[in-house]
Each structure stands twice: as C-alpha cells, then as structure tokens.
Amino acid sequence: MTDLAQPLPAAGFQIRPRRLSPEASRARTRSRYAAEQRFKLVGLLAVLTSLGLLALLLSTVVLQGYSAFVQTQIRLPVALNAAELDPDGRRDPAALAKADYAAVLNDALYRLFPEVTERRAKRALRGLLSTGAAIQLRQAVLAEPGLIGTTAELWLLASDDIDQLFKGFVDRSSAQADRRVTDAELGWVATLEQTGRIETTFNKWLFTNGDSREPELAGVWGAIVGSFYMMLVTLCLAVPLGVGAALYLEEFAPKNNRWVDLIEVNINNLAAVPSIVFGLLGLAIYLQLFGLPRSAPLVGGLTLALMTLPIIVVATRAALRAVPPSIRQAALGIGASKIQMVTDHVLPLAMPGILTGTIIGMAHALGETAPLLMIGMVAFIMNVPAGPLDPATVLPVQIYLWADSPERAFTERTAAAIMILLGFLLLMNLFAVILRQRLQTKW
Amino acid sequence: MVSPMNAPQQTPRPAQTGSAQTSSAQTGLVQTGLAEPARAGFGAPAPAASPVPEPRMTARNVNLWYGQKQALFEVSLDIPKHQVTALIGPSGCGKSTFLRCLNRMNDTIEGVRMEGDIRLDGRDIYDRSIDVVELRQAVGMVFQKPNPFPKSIYDNIAYGPRIHGLAQDKAELDEIVENSLKGAGLWTEVQDRLDTPGNSLSGGQQQRLCIARAIAVSPEVILMDEPCSALDPIATAHIEELIDALRANFTIAIVTHNMQQAARVSQKTAFFHLGKLIEHDDTEQIFTNPRQSMTQDYITGRFG
Numbered sequence: 020m021t022d023l024a025q026p027l028p029a030a031g032f033q034i035r036p037r038r039l040s041p042e043a044s045r046a047r048t049r050s051r052y053a054a055e056q057r058f059k060l061v062g063l064l065a066v067l068t069s070l071g072l073l074a075l076l077l078s079t080v081v082l083q084g085y086s087a088f089v090q091t092q093i094r095l096p097v098a099l100n101a102a103e104l105d106p107d108g109r110r111d112p113a114a115l116a117k118a119d120y121a122a123v124l125n126d127a128l129y130r131l132f133p134e135v136t137e138r139r140a141k142r143a144l145r146g147l148l149s150t151g152a153a154i155q156l157r158q159a160v161l162a163e164p165g166l167i168g169t170t171a172e173l174w175l176l177a178s179d180d181i182d183q184l185f186k187g188f189v190d191r192s193s194a195q196a197d198r199r200v201t202d203a204e205l206g207w208v209a210t211l212e213q214t215g216r217i218e219t220t221f222n223k224w225l226f227t228n229g230d231s232r233e234p235e236l237a238g239v240w241g242a243i244v245g246s247f248y249m250m251l252v253t254l255c256l257a258v259p260l261g262v263g264a265a266l267y268l269e270e271f272a273p274k275n276n277r278w279v280d281l282i283e284v285n286i287n288n289l290a291a292v293p294s295i296v297f298g299l300l301g302l303a304i305y306l307q308l309f310g311l312p313r314s315a316p317l318v319g320g321l322t323l324a325l326m327t328l329p330i331i332v333v334a335t336r337a338a339l340r341a342v343p344p345s346i347r348q349a350a351l352g353i354g355a356s357k358i359q360m361v362t363d364h365v366l367p368l369a370m371p372g373i374l375t376g377t378i379i380g381m382a383h384a385l386g387e388t389a390p391l392l393m394i395g396m397v398a399f400i401m402n403v404p405a406g407p408l409d410p411a412t413v414l415p416v417q418i419y420l421w422a423d424s425p426e427r428a429f430t431e432r433t434a435a436a437i438m439i440l441l442g443f444l445l446l447m448n449l450f451a452v453i454l455r456q457r458l459q460t461k462w
Numbered sequence: 463m464v465s466p467m468n469a470p471q472q473t474p475r476p477a478q479t480g481s482a483q484t485s486s487a488q489t490g491l492v493q494t495g496l497a498e499p500a501r502a503g504f505g506a507p508a509p510a511a512s513p514v515p516e517p518r519m520t521a522r523n524v525n526l527w528y529g530q531k532q533a534l535f536e537v538s539l540d541i542p543k544h545q546v547t548a549l550i551g552p553s554g555c556g557k558s559t560f561l562r563c564l565n566r567m568n569d570t571i572e573g574v575r576m577e578g579d580i581r582l583d584g585r586d587i588y589d590r591s592i593d594v595v596e597l598r599q600a601v602g603m604v605f606q607k608p609n610p611f612p613k614s615i616y617d618n619i620a621y622g623p624r625i626h627g628l629a630q631d632k633a634e635l636d637e638i639v640e641n642s643l644k645g646a647g648l649w650t651e652v653q654d655r656l657d658t659p660g661n662s663l664s665g666g667q668q669q670r671l672c673i674a675r676a677i678a679v680s681p682e683v684i685l686m687d688e689p690c691s692a693l694d695p696i697a698t699a700h701i702e703e704l705i706d707a708l709r710a711n712f713t714i715a716i717v718t719h720n721m722q723q724a725a726r727v728s729q730k731t732a733f734f735h736l737g738k739l740i741e742h743d744d745t746e747q748i749f750t751n752p753r754q755s756m757t758q759d760y761i762t763g764r765f766g
Contacts, residue, residue, distance in 0.1 A: 274572045345609035349672070351570060353622040353679055354599035363621070364611060 084434025090222035179428035234428030245411030252320020261331030290329035298393030313395035334376020524578035548728035565601035602676035608668035610660030622679035646674035666697025
C-alpha cells in the first residue's frame with residue numbers, strides 16, 4: 020500500500036548493468052580473503068601474546084612463592100625439668116606461662132651438640148631455632164602440663180636462615196663470607212638431617228599469624244582480617260549509595276537538565292581520578308577533619324568506598340538501561356507507580372548487571388594499595404584486628420611491606436601473599452560469573 | 463513476532479474448535495466472572511440504556527507536540543461505551559499518539575506537550591486532582607509487541623490486583639487470575655502450568671496473557687495499540703474474537719493498520735491523517751460510504 024505513494028521511475032529510464040571481468044573479480048576475491056586472513060592472524064597473535072605474558076607472570080609468582088607454603092622444623096628432645104618450669108609444683112597456668120622456655124630450649128640444643136663449647140659458637144647454635152620456638156614450647160606445655168618432668172620430642176620452628184638453607188636456596192659452594200649460613204651451621208644441619216631431626220611441614224603459620232619481623236613467624240591472617248573489615252565498610256557504604264545514585268539519575272532525574280548533566284560528567288570523571296588522590300582526600304577529611312583513627316579498616320573502607328562508587332554507579336546505570344522499555348510500559352500500563360515499576364520490575368531485571376558491577380568494583384578495591392599508604396595502613400602491625408577500628412593492614416599493603424623487607428625468606432612470602440590475593444580476586448570474579456548466569460532472565 | 467517454533471502449537475487445531483467453541487464458552491464466563499466492576503475512583507453508575515450509546519471517553523480539541531513538532535491537530539473524538547472504536551490511518555498519522563493520550567502514557571515521554579480536554583465519564587483526566595496511577599487502572603493498555611513480565615503466568619496476572627489491593631486473600635487472587643485468564647481465552651491452555659514463565663508461551667498466547675493482565679485490574683476502557691501486528695493470522699483471529707467478546711464488559715479503542723481487522727472488530731471507526739482526525743463514524747458507514755474522498759482513497763488502498 021505504501022508503494023503506491025512512491026513516485027514510479029520515469030518511463031524510458033534504464034540502469035546499464037556494470038560487470039567486472041572474471042579475472043578482476045577473482046583478484047578482488049583473493050585480496051578480500053587475504054585481508055581477512057591477515058586480520059585473523061594479527062588478532063590471534065595479540066591474544067597469544069597476552070596469554071603468554073600472563074602465563075609468564077603467574078609462573079614467576081608461583082615458582083617464587085610455592086616454597087613459602089612449607090616450613091622447616093627441627094625435632095628436639097626437650098627436658099622439661101619440673102624444678103625449672105614449675106618451682107612451686109602447683110601446675111598454675113599463670114606461673115607456667117612465666118617460665119623461661121628459651122633457656123630450656125638452649126639446654127636441649129647444647130645437649131644435642133655437646134662438642135660446642137665456645138661462647139660465640141653457642142650463640143650461633145641457639146640461632147638454629149626461631150625466636151618463636153620458645154612460644155611454641157610454652158603453648159605445648161600449657162596445653163599439656165603432664166609433659167613436665169619428662170623429656171619430650173617436639174617439632175620446633177627453625178630460623179629463617181636455616182629454613183632457606185634446608186629448602187635449598189643457599190649456595191653451599193660459595194665462600195663462607197658470601198652467605199648467611201656459616202660452615203658450622205652447615206655441619207649442624209647435616210647432622211640433624213642424618214638423624215632425621217629436620218624436615219619441612221605445611222606452613223600453617225602463614226595462614227594463622229599476623230605480621231612479624233621474623234619471616235618464619237610472619238603470616239597473612241592479620242592482613243586477611245583487615246581486608247575483610249575494610250571490604251565490609253566499603254560494601255556497606257558504596258553499594259547503597261552507588262545503586263541509589265544510579266537509580267535516581269537513570270529513572271527519576273529530569274532529562275536534559277544542566278545540573279544532572281554536570282553530575283553525570285563528574286561521576287564519569289571520578290572513575291578516572293588517580294587512586295592516590297583519594298588517599299590524600301581520606302587523609303585530609305577522615306583523619307584530619309573527623310579525627311578518625313589512623314591505620315583503621317574503617318578509614319580505609321571509607322576511602323575505598325569513594326573510589327568504588329563511580330564504578331558501581333556506571334555499571335548500575337548500564338544495567339538499568341539494558342532493561343527493555345516494553346517492561347516499563349507494561350508496568351505503567353496496568354497502573355503501577357514509578358516506584359513500583361522500578362522496585363518490582365526494573366531493579367530485579369537489572370540485578371545481575373548491578374551485582375557483577377559491584378563485585379568487579381569490590382575486587383578492584385581489594386587490590387588497591389596507594390590510597391591506603393596515605394592513611395597510615397602501611398604501618399607494621401603484629402596483632403590481628405578485632406574490629407574495624409583496630410589498627411590493621413590489608414593484603415596488598417602486606418605484599419608491599421614484605422617486598423620491602425631484606426630477608427631472603429620474605430621473597431617467597433611476598434610471592435605467596437600475591438598468590439593468596441589473586442586467589443581471593445579469582446574467587447570474587449567466579450562468584451560474579453555464577454551470579455550473572457544464575458540470575459539472568461531470558462526474554 | 464511468532465517464531466516458526468511457536469506456530470505449530472496453534473496450527474494443528476481446527477479453526478472451529480479453537481475459536482468458535484472456546485470463545486462462546488469463554489464469553490459466557492466473561493459475563494459471569496467479570497461483571498461490571500464497581501469502583502470508587504472512576505465511573506459513575508451507568509444510567510438506563512439509551513439507543514445511542516453515550517460516550518465513555520470524550521476528547522475535545524486535542525493538540526499535541528513532540529518538542530517543536532506538532533503531532534495532533536484539534537482532534538475531537540468520542541469513545542462510546544461497550545463498543546470497539548478503531549483508529550486507522552497511515553503510519554505517522556498520530557493514531558497511536560492519540561491512543562496514548564487516553565491513559566496519559568505520553569506523560570512518560572520527554573518533551574511532550576498536550577492541550578485540549580479528555581474526559582473519562584465526565585472527569586477531566588488531565589486535571590490536577592487526578593492520580594495517573596488510578597487513571598491507568600481504569601484505562602488499561604495492550605501494546606503492539608507482547609510484553610509479559612519475565613515472571614510466571616500467575617504473577618503476570620496477579621501483579622496488577624496486588625499493587626492495587628484488589629484481593630483480600632490468596633483465594634480471591636486465585637479467582638481474579640482464573641477469571642482474567644478465562645476472559646482472555648487462555649485458561650484452558652495454561653491452567654495446569656500457571657507457574658511457568660509468561661514468556662515461554664507462543665506470541666499469540668503472550669498477547670492474550672497481556673490482555674488478561676490488563677483486564678485483571680477491572681478497567682473500564684482497554685486501549686490496544688496494534689495488538690495483532692506481531693502475530694500470525696490464526697493468533698490474530700483469536701484476538702479478534704476475544705476483542706468482540708470483551709466488548710460486553712469493557713469499552714475498547716484499538717489502533718490497527720489492518721483495515722479488514724477494523725471492519726471486522728469495530729463498531730466505530732476514526733480515520734486519521736497527518737495528525738488530523740479526517741472522519742469518524744459507524745464502521746459500516748466508513749467502509750461502505752465514507753463522506754470524505756481521502757477516507758475513500760485510504761480504505762480502497764489508493765494511498766497510505
């Protein structure tokens with residue numbers, strides 16, 4: 020019917036057909052195929068290059084860090100003399116906790132190597148064990164007071180130098196002055212090895228301890244808990260604010276309004292602000308102005324919430340815009356109010372997109388370091404934080420701190436902490452993918 | 463759009479059993495199940511029947527602009543009670559725009575400005591005292607493309623009564639859902655799978671689901687914006703029979719591109735061209751003896 024309204028071509032008008040010669044046509048086909056092949060090849064090369072670089076990065080980290088998941092221990096026959104540990108004989112835990120376990124351990128070492136008599140050599144011998152070994156012994160005695168009066172065979176932490184030696188990171192052929200382990204220590208370790216008194220076990224301390232100056236005692240648990248509190252604060256703040264802002268801007272704000280445009284531009288710009296600037300902001304506002312405690316996950320969470328906010332707003336708006344207008348019309352058409360339309364239909368349909376954006380934003384925040392340096396979370400903190408107001412450190416900052424430490428044993432721990440952080444990020448992304456697939460609605 | 467996969471569900475059924483039989487049964491159910499609803503907000507009690515049906519909705523001198531562009535010019539039209547009014551005309555003539563004025567769906571479009579006077583049972587629907595939510599409950603709408611919510615069939619129907627508080631308990635809601643689906647001629651096809659998603663139905667079934675959803679809130683007027691343009695002929699025939707059946711309880715205004723459809727389902731026809739109402743009269747009059755030559759040209763296919 021509409022065709023009738025179109026003017027017909029004038030009578031006598033003809034279009035002369037144009038045809039390429041068969042050769043020219045073939046040549047064009049060939050060059051078209053060649054162009055396609057080239058494009059595919061370049062694309063494939065790009066993908067392979069990035070995959071290769073990623074594999075290189077990951078393998079470096081894994082190769083450096085795998086050894087941190089085991090820890091060298093030494094088995095010692097420890098004589099737990101009742102007179103020495105528990106003079107009044109009442110097995111009072113308070114009294115037991117105060118006993119000098121380091122001396123007990125030293126005696127055990129001297130008895131194992133009776134040939135060592137010189138003062139300096141004795142000090143070196145004491146260095147076989149970690150300073151944490153005394154704490155281990157105390158815990159063992161407190162857990163089982165029946166050990167007192169016997170000679171117990173106990174596995175105790177070796178010091179970091181011995182740990183590195185036993186894991187094979189010390190070049191035995193180099194000159195004594197060039198290595199951290201003396202010839203005497205090499206001999207003692209060899210003796211221990213022959214008698215089966217030294218071996219590596221799973222390094223549970225890496226997962227249960229806070230930070231420490233001694234590599235063999237340093238763990239990421241404090242950083243994990245700190246990260247958890249910080250992410251909790253970020254989540255509670257950034258998600259409601261971000262989703263609310265996006266909902267308002269997308270569904271309720273007047274269109275073509277100068278102020279709304281200004282806000283939109285600023286939100287998009289906020290996403291591009293360098294993270295260190297957010298750190299400065301946190302320092303100036305939260306610490307100086309509000310007087311919140313330094314190094315606290317609360318402040319870190321507040322700062323990172325600012326940084327995550329634009330990511331969540333942008334992702335939420337994209338998800339809201341992807342909800343088909345026909346659904347909005349359907350809701351309005353049966354008399355739903357705008358709020359009912361949004362909460363009953365638009366928001367549930369946009370949920371997978373919002374959740375994905377949120378998790379990506381949170382993963383981004385979990386890996387962030389720079390702004391946290393500005394608010395003092397770079398401090399050395401041994402305790403595991405008990406709440407968001409306690410001083411704490413977080414995983415990426417812990418990595419930064421360990422990477423900065425001179426001991427050889429911290430190198431492998433840095434790589435191990437990177438692996439743990441990557442594991443958490445991977446888990447979060449996996450969660451995002453699963454959520455998206457679960458909640459996706461088919462139209 | 464009815465995909466080839468959906469079509470076979472409907473085609474095997476003979477047209478007589480599929481349409482005539484069920485529709486007569488359903489028509490009866492429509493009248494018992496969905497008797498004239500009593501309402502507080504709109505709709506004065508109907509006066510004694512008069513030979514000329516009085517208008518349920520009246521539009522007077524409606525002008526409408528999309529930004530700078532004027533889309534409707536001085537349109538005045540009555541939508542009579544318990545009749546089907548068809549709005550026809552070439553694309554872009556303003557018939558859909560006019561239809562959307564009747565339940566203020568144009569409010570949701572940015573930059574629309576309207577002048578004129580539209581009344582539902584004598585009340586100005588653009589008056590400040592009118593709540594647009596209440597208006598849209600009284601004047602329901604069915605869209606061109608079937609747009610069920612991505613929820614179960616039951617929830618699709620139950621949503622409207624829920625938000626308007628029309629059911630006191632679950633049993634009442636069940637009854638509304640059942641009656642609405644019966645009214646839309648869908649009950650026998652879906653009664654044993656009410657919890658399956660609404661968009662798992664075929665295109666024609668989806669559109670009937672949308673009609674059921676519209677009548678579930680007991681509207682007085684149902685606006686249909688080319689409800690069959692995305693459907694195959696069999697589904698279209700279903701909907702057309704349904705429209706005829708619904709006329710007993712509701713007042714209907716339908717936009718259509720299909721002139722045969724207008725002739726089949728409507729009692730009144732209004733012809734729009736370039737935003738102006740050219741002619742409106744009884745459908746029979748328009749299709750057999752139009753007063754305007756432009757109408758004559760359009761319905762005979764000489765332009766459009």
